[in-house]
Amino acid sequence: MDTPLDLAGIGAGPFNLSVAALLHRQALAYRFFDSKASHSWHPGLMLPGAELQTSYLKDLVTPVDPTNPYSFLAYLVAKRRFYDFLNADQPAIGRREFADYLAWVADRLAGLNRLQMGSCVERVMDRDHWFELEMDVAGKSRLVRARNLCVAAGKEPYIPDCARPLLSDHCFHALETALRQPAVQGLRVAVVGGGQTGAELVLNLLDGHWGHPRRVLWISRRENYLPLDETPFTNTWFSPDYVDVFHRLSGARREEIVEAQKLASDGISTTTLKALYRRFYGLVHLEGKGDGIALLPGRELCELSRTGSYELGLYNSLEGAPEHYRADLVILCTGLQETIPHCLEPLRERFLLDGQGRLVLNRAFAADLRGAAGRQVYILGGGRYTHGIAEPQLSLAAWRAARVVNDLVGSSLYDTGQAGGIMQWSMAGEEASAVA
Ligand SMILES: Cc1cc2nc3c(=O)[nH]c(=O)nc-3n(C[C@H](O)[C@H](O)[C@H](O)COP(=O)(O)OP(=O)(O)OC[C@H]3O[C@@H](n4cnc5c(N)ncnc54)[C@H](O)[C@@H]3O)c2cc1C
Known part of the structure; x- marks a missing residue:
């Protein structure tokens, strides 16, 4: 068996691809695994005319790292259609093109051995100093060890x-x-x-x-x-400073807000x-x-x-x-639901859950796993009730990934603060004492 990875990623949809893309300059041992044989993004709903509901600038990296080689603009240049794309002057781009961009990133990461497709993580076991991932790779069982996990396995x-x-x-x-x-x-x-x-x-x-x-x-x-309410003030709910304030609220208040804000995302x-x-x-x-x-x-x-x-x-x-x-x-067309991914079942009893059986995630999107001090299990896309309605959306994918990467490497590699936003969501902290 190989030496343990610093990070294993389970799933290579947009949320984990973003983490992988932001890690590319780091001298860490990391690899992402996806069960699909080749990359595709919700292929069962790739209907003619389907449009992305999010700006293409909110791609995997640009909001936190605009010079990253895995940006949507880098993809357009690589595909030699930058000017044609601009001339098309589309208010919203097609989901088909965004899916092609994601597949382009996935192919490049796979070429660097940072992503392994056709690898289904069936169970995650805790072996005290690392996690052991039991995998099915083309019908053969494989074991991979990793100190930290980043899980973005989608919804059911x-x-x-x-x-x-x-x-x-x-x-x-x-x-x-x-x-x-x-x-x-x-x-x-x-x-x-x-x-x-x-x-x-x-x-x-x-x-x-x-x-x-x-x-x-x-x-x-x-x-x-x-x-869908896409007006400017509503869109500020999809911003880092709002998410940080939301995360500090009581569980009961967060439940109320998620319910009240439904039409901003649904x-x-x-x-x-x-x-x-x-x-x-x-x-x-x-x-x-x-x-x-x-x-x-x-x-x-x-x-x-x-x-x-x-x-x-x-x-x-x-x-x-x-x-x-x-x-x-x-x-x-009854939607998708957040669940704890099946492969984490062996750890379920040790996770801190809220009253509804949902994972409790900290500010850096890590679940609280009893007895795993110093090792993290990051969960992406599963924190609607801890981080708010932006959580299942692409809007903050890059920012969230940056938070995960900063936490993993233990330094502020990426600037994830948004001081000076136009909304004053909270008077807690310095501003409140300045007024007093
Ligand atoms: C049709 C559709 C359109 C959407 N359009 C938008 C939009 O325009 N704007 C927006 O903000 N949001 C949109 N969303 C919401 C959200 O952005 C997407 O669902 C997004 O794909 C979530 O990313 P993800 O990486 O968490 O999960 P997914 O994209 O679902 O990817 C999860 C990946 O994990 C893999 N996987 C799962 N289990 C395992 C395992 N055990 N081992 C290995 N691999 C595993 C799967 O094969 C899959 O590739 C859309 C959702 C849908 C369904």
Whole structure:
């Protein structure tokens, strides 16, 4: 067995790629592992026209290290399309291009032996002075030892209880859609979920991307198809100084805030909403095809059964009454949920958890693991209730990675403070004493 790594990364999605990219100048022994054979970014939802909801400047490195060779601009230059890209003058870039950028970074890191694809970490054991990662590499078992871990293994699809026993080729989570390429010609398709994913799916269904459905039912628990709030003051919730204040609050206060700020991260982008509305307008008023859609906001899916086709039992919250609909295909756009990654199960009993069974993360995104003094388990993307609504988003990925790297090397390699921001979130500390 090799000597222990200083850091092993589990997962190579954008969050851990960012850590790997920021470590590139460090003389540390580190390697990242991902179970996929080759890099891809949510391939099951790579739908035509899907756009990044975040500026491309909030890439893996630029916000903390603009001269880093793994920036989006470096990628454009390497691909020799910098000027063409600028001329396209896009308000939002396509997710396909961002995925290609991520794959470009992953390929370069793999070439330097900093990333190993096709390596699924099955279990992490604690061997007192280091962690031991039990891995499946192309069907063979491998062991890797590391003193510290950085875990960014993504989230799991959320499936409503009533749909769980019925999962099949005709009832599945949206995350699988593009991989399944469902044939919908002549079918009644129910899209369950009124967020960005539901909206993108409805648009693609109406555009005949997988054939022409007889009818599309769009079910949303929210009282309407609500917009993502991307206005400037709301965007300040996605800034380092806000996250630091949020992290200091009590658990109960943080829960309230996450609930109240939902639409800053979970709504539908305005461009998608406008495109949908215009499409519905055309269908109903110009093409006489109003029967082809049923827009059902304020409905919660409570029951699902199958007798030939699916029967959906909904609760109409506007009227407080049950309703029933039939569909031949059900696509669940019901989001993703934070869970403790399976490979950390052997350590679960020793992690400090909050009252809801979630990991408690410190300021540097490290979990509190009893009996592992001096060794860290960083968790990225799993701290919505410790670091706020920016946590599952790309917005602060580079800043968060910089915090992890600083903590790992024990010095301020990257400037992660944002003193002088335009908002005064807190009067704690120096400013408060200056006023007093
Ligand atoms: C369709 C979609 C679009 C999104 N668009 C945006 C956007 O525009 N803007 C924004 O801010 N956010 C967006 N998000 C939210 C968020 O930024 C992404 O989900 C992001 O990919 C999260 O990064 P990650 O690295 O934590 O996880 P993931 O990208 O999910 O990557 C996790 C990786 O870990 C690997 N892995 C898991 N378990 C193991 C294991 N045991 N061993 C080895 N490897 C493992 C997986 O193979 C995977 O490659 C989007 C999310 C989705 C689903």
